[in-house]
Amino acid sequence: MPSSSTAPFTIGTRGGHVVATYSAMASPCEILIRTADAGEARRLASLAHRETLRIEHKFSRYRDDGVVHTINHSNGGPVAVDDETSRLLRYAGQCFELSEGRFDITSGVLRRAWTFDGRETTPDRALIESLRANVGWDRVEFDGASIRLPRGMEIDLGGIGKEYAADRVADLLTAEAGHGVMVNLGGDIRVTADGEHRWTIGIEDPARDRSALGQLDLAAGGVASSGDARRFCIVNGVRLGHILDPRTGWPVADAPRSVTVVADTCTAAGFLSTLAMLHGTDAEAFLAAQDVVHHCVR
Amino acid sequence: MQLNRPEHVRTALTAFTAALLGTHTAMAGDAGKVDSSLLIYSETNRVKLAEGVVDLNKQMDEQKSYALHLVFDALTGASPNGATPSSHVQTFTGASGHAGYSTPAGEIPLDSSFSDRRFAVDGSISDQISRLTMGSVGGHLSWERDYASLGINGSISRDFNRKNTTIGMSAAYNHDTVSPIGGAPTPLASMPAASVSVGEGEGEGEGGGGGGGGPGKGKDIGDVVVSLSQVLTRYTLVQMNYSVDRESGYLNDPYKLLSVVQDEGSAAPGEPVDYLYESRPGSRTKQALYAELRQYIAGTATDVSYRYFWDDWGIRSHAVDLIEHIPLPRGNSLEPHVRWYSQTQADFFRTYLVEGHQIPQYASADARLTAFDAWTYGLRYSLPVGEGNELGFSAEYYEQTGTRAPPNPPGILKQYDLFPALTVFMLRIGFTHAL
Numbered sequence: 001m002p003s004s005s006t007a008p009f010t011i012g013t014r015g016g017h018v019v020a021t022y023s024a025m026a027s028p029c030e031i032l033i034r035t036a037d038a039g040e041a042r043r044l045a046s047l048a049h050r051e052t053l054r055i056e057h058k059f060s061r062y063r064d065d066g067v068v069h070t071i072n073h074s075n076g077g078p079v080a081v082d083d084e085t086s087r088l089l090r091y092a093g094q095c096f097e098l099s100e101g102r103f104d105i106t107s108g109v110l111r112r113a114w115t116f117d118g119r120e121t122t123p124d125r126a127l128i129e130s131l132r133a134n135v136g137w138d139r140v141e142f143d144g145a146s147i148r149l150p151r152g153m154e155i156d157l158g159g160i161g162k163e164y165a166a167d168r169v170a171d172l173l174t175a176e177a178g179h180g181v182m183v184n185l186g187g188d189i190r191v192t193a194d195g196e197h198r199w200t201i202g203i204e205d206p207a208r209d210r211s212a213l214g215q216l217d218l219a220a221g222g223v224a225s226s227g228d229a230r231r232f233c234i235v236n237g238v239r240l241g242h243i244l245d246p247r248t249g250w251p252v253a254d255a256p257r258s259v260t261v262v263a264d265t266c267t268a269a270g271f272l273s274t275l276a277m278l279h280g281t282d283a284e285a286f287l288a289a290q291d292v293v294h295h296c297v298r
Numbered sequence: 299m300q301l302n303r304p305e306h307v308r309t310a311l312t313a314f315t316a317a318l319l320g321t322h323t324a325m326a327g328d329a330g331k332v333d334s335s336l337l338i339y340s341e342t343n344r345v346k347l348a349e350g351v352v353d354l355n356k357q358m359d360e361q362k363s364y365a366l367h368l369v370f371d372a373l374t375g376a377s378p379n380g381a382t383p384s385s386h387v388q389t390f391t392g393a394s395g396h397a398g399y400s401t402p403a404g405e406i407p408l409d410s411s412f413s414d415r416r417f418a419v420d421g422s423i424s425d426q427i428s429r430l431t432m433g434s435v436g437g438h439l440s441w442e443r444d445y446a447s448l449g450i451n452g453s454i455s456r457d458f459n460r461k462n463t464t465i466g467m468s469a470a471y472n473h474d475t476v477s478p479i480g481g482a483p484t485p486l487a488s489m490p491a492a493s494v495s496v497g498e499g500e501g502e503g504e505g506g507g508g509g510g511g512g513p514g515k516g517k518d519i520g521d522v523v524v525s526l527s528q529v530l531t532r533y534t535l536v537q538m539n540y541s542v543d544r545e546s547g548y549l550n551d552p553y554k555l556l557s558v559v560q561d562e563g564s565a566a567p568g569e570p571v572d573y574l575y576e577s578r579p580g581s582r583t584k585q586a587l588y589a590e591l592r593q594y595i596a597g598t599a600t601d602v603s604y605r606y607f608w609d610d611w612g613i614r615s616h617a618v619d620l621i622e623h624i625p626l627p628r629g630n631s632l633e634p635h636v637r638w639y640s641q642t643q644a645d646f647f648r649t650y651l652v653e654g655h656q657i658p659q660y661a662s663a664d665a666r667l668t669a670f671d672a673w674t675y676g677l678r679y680s681l682p683v684g685e686g687n688e689l690g691f692s693a694e695y696y697e698q699t700g701t702r703a704p705p706n707p708p709g710i711l712k713q714y715d716l717f718p719a720l721t722v723f724m725l726r727i728g729f730t731h732a733l
Contacts, residue, residue: 008682008684010627010628011625012625013594016533018594035594036529036531036533036534036535036592036593036594036599037535037592037594037599038594038598038599038623038625038631039599039623046732050732087317087318088318090317090318091314091315091317091318094310094314095314098307098310098311098314099307164318164319167315167319168319171319178457263308263311264312264315265315265319267315267318267319268308268311268312268315271311271315272307272308272311275307289307290307290308291308292308
């Protein structure tokens with residue numbers, strides 16, 4: 001009863017909007033909605049909360065009732081996938097092609113060889129090599145209806161899921177509310193057009209907690225960041241960030257500390273920011289060639 | 299491969315993300331919800347009612363939805379039969395046509411054989427007709443021992459001005475059948491003495507369907523509502539509607555009586571000499587204007603509404619309603635509610651008729667047709683229970699005051715309160731479950 005119930009979300013107001021906050025995908029989530037109707041705000045907040053949880057539950061590799069868990073525990077056998085999963089896998093494959101193998105949803109196993117706790121470390125080269133044998137989207141059989149992973153391989157949609165959820169929730173709420181909304185899932189942001197209204201989004205400096213790097217003024221679009229200044233290791237005196245290059249099994253050399261990208265959708269912004277990190281020294285050049293608004297912190 | 303040159307990444311990505319996000323399948327969406335509630339309604343010393351309601355809403359896709367509304371209620375207790383108090387015991391024919399009931403001296407006669415069960419079901423389908431136009435069609439069925447109702451309804455609404463303006467129109471038609479227990483009495487006929495079957499037909503109990511038109515009396519009700527809702531600012535919403543409702547057919551309450559009392563100068567002024575069944579016109583046109591303003595301030599929502607009602611029976615009423623929605627931490631909320639209502643009496647309302655005076659064509663002593671004021675005070679508390687579910691408790695207190703008796707009733711009626719105040723307690727427990 002009351003004491004044991006967990007409130008799914010809380011509702012308040014900010015700057016002329018109703019703001020609903022909840023926790024999902026291991027992140028603080030925030031929805032801004034323009035409405036004068038408390039009941040409508042609660043309904044939309046509930047929708048956002050449920051859709052976020054649905055995507056989290058379905059695609060988390062930690063939940064044994066999700067499709068990713070099923071695929072990762074198929075022991076080399078084929079697994080039939082539903083339409084939404086199929087579209088996400090197809091998109092992941094396209095990202096693999098587009099990034100020339102830098103963005104790979106099968107690369108998660110490489111993390112077993114690395115600990116990014118800010119300390120000096122001596123990598124286990126034998127382990128890295130053995131793990132690399134289990135990495136490579138090009139070795140996965142996927143025909144749109146079913147997927148077959150070679151035994152020992154795993155997929156992880158963590159690099160896509162939160163951005164995808166931000167876009168889905170924003171599209172859903174926009175259709176339901178009939179006007180624009182802001183969806184912020186732990187820094188992965190999507191705003192949709194709301195008449196003449198423009199959304200102001202602050203970009204935080206990952207190196208200095210909570211200090212604003214700048215502000216974005218957007219009518220519609222997605223914003224996503226990659227990089228975590230606290231997650232690095234030191235090898236032979238060289239600081240290596242946590243972004244792993246699946247082609248080598250090693251962290252990307254000379255990657256920026258963080259990259260923030262603005263694109264049409266949060267999913268696109270997320271891919272571009274991750275891919276910029278994977279370009280290491282050439283991150284700025286890569287971003288400049290994309291002709292997108294971005295912030296790159298070294 | 300051209301695709302892999304950096305400058306082409308963004309272009310290709312736009313197409314890929316559009317394919318990923320463009321289609322809307324497997325959406326949690328508003329998959330649906332079930333609201334269930336239990337209401338306990340209790341008039342002090344009068345009618346008691348327990349009502350269970352189940353509401354099902356199912357969203358099939360982004361446009362189409364189904365709704366089903368089920369109500370079951372059980373009602374017992376006593377209701378004023380329209381007769382005036384007397385200094386003697388008064389005996390009336392019961393609603394069963396046989397079992398009479400008696401009212402002690404000096405008391406307002408209450409028909410204590412009041413007991414019924416009602417079952418009602420409403421269903422509707424809503425669908426998007428065009429990008430900005432929604433339509434719905436529905437049906438209604440309710441059944442109780444002596445009353446059945448069958449209806450259809452439809453509505454259409456259209457958004458304008460970037461969905462800031464919605465104009466809607468709805469229409470409904472109901473055909474009701476009143477099958478009074480013991481048959482429908484002839485209006486203004488004397489109530490027979492107890493233990494004698496009453497009624498113009500041969501109806502003995504429900505559904506008898508004998509001669510003289512049978513016990514079932516029809517009633518047709520058509521209504522049309524035109525509504526406008528307008529978002530004024532980010533914090534303000536206004537809704538207005540006008541409704542017109544036309545009823546025709548059998549509009550009497552077959553169990554309501556009028557006392558015919560002795561005039562001043564008689565042997566026993568104010569004492570009843572006869573009881574007549576009421577008589578109402580065969581048609582009624584009701585109209586109402588309603589305006590509601592919803593204002594959102596610092597997280598709380600204030601809802602103020604006003605309704606003006608008038609009909610061709612001479613009743614005019616005003617209702618002002620104020621609801622404050624106060625969000626509390628952890629998703630809880632509190633809703634205080636106050637409502638004021640005032641109505642004038644129907645032209646043919648008579649507290650009693652006087653012996654020897656001309657009997658009017660239409661007359662009723664039904665307390666609902668008299669002039670009165672009423673206040674309602676309520677409080678609702680709701681709390682989230684698990685994912686998307688909500689538990690709500692509400693309590694309301696209703697008090698009818700200012701009921702006006704005729705200024706100078708004959709004889710003994712002067713010493714009685716002809717309209718004792720009515721007070722009602724309502725408790726409702728509701729649970730909303732997200733599907």
